[in-house]
Amino acid sequence: MYFVAAIAVGGLVGALAHLLMPGKRPEGVLMTIMVAIAGAVSATVLGAMMGWHSEGLTTAGIVAPILGSVIFLLFLMAYRTIAVRTTV
Secondary structure (H helix, E strand, C coil), rough: CCCHHHHHHHHEEEHHHHCCCCCCCCCCHHHHHHHHHHHHHHHHHHHHHCCCCCCCCCHHHHHHHHHHHHHHHHHHHHHHHHHHHHCC
8 A cells, every 4th residue: 555655646746846847857757757756665665664654644654755756856856967067
């Protein structure tokens, strides 16, 4: 159940992030959504392994996928910024 919710939250966060990011982005909508899903699933798995949240609807179970998605999207933005600067 965690994975389905994490995928849904990651997809939603990725779509919203792509809409809210200013300027033209070199990655497409699908790439942004996939990175956000990867972040949400990673944070959910890590949170479950560390014992931060348990079965059922908890605050940590909701916040972890959102934070994981945002962190992965920030890494993507940083990577793109560094990659563009080194190729010029």
